[in-house]
Amino acid sequence: MFLVFFFLGMLAAGVHNVYERMARRIDVRKRDKRIRELEKELTELKAKVHELKPPPSPPEPIPEPETPDLEAKLAGLQSPRGWGLFLIKNMVDDMNIEADEVHHTIELIFNLEGNQS
Numbered sequence: 304m305f306l307v308f309f310f311l312g313m314l315a316a317g318v319h320n321v322y323e324r325m326a327r328r329i330d331v332r333k334r335d336k337r338i339r340e341l342e343k344e345l346t347e348l349k350a351k352v353h354e355l356k357p358p359p360s361p362p363e364p365i366p367e368p369e370t371p372d373l374e375a376k377l378a379g380l381q382s383p384r385g386w387g388l389f390l391i392k393n394m395v396d397d398m399n400i401e402a403d404e405v406h407h408t409i410e411l412i413f414n415l416e417g418n419q420s
Contacts, residue, residue, distance in 0.1 A: 375381040392398045397412035
């Protein structure tokens with residue numbers, strides 16, 4: 304009788320051991336798959352960052368937006384460009400423009416509580 308229980312215990316331990324090995328392999332495969340996905344994302348990100356090159360010369364400062372005159376633009380007296388900053392400035396409460404050697408930064412300020420400070 305003792306031998307029957309002994310062998311049943313060994314069989315249960317063996318089944319448990321096999322289950323643990325399978326569970327570990329599944330976890331390792333999931334981890335390895337996630338590592339490969341992250342390596343692929345990192346490679347794509349490196350390629351994107353590598354494509355970003357600084358401009359050959361410092362950027363020109365952004366001029367203060369002038370009020371576009373549709374008639375002057377149609378007559379060719381004003382540049383056809385220039386609506387963007389004008390429209391943005393008129394849709395926000397305040398706009399600050401900063402530039403350094405590489406970047407232009409446009410800070411848009413919205414007063415959410417209706418304060419016109």
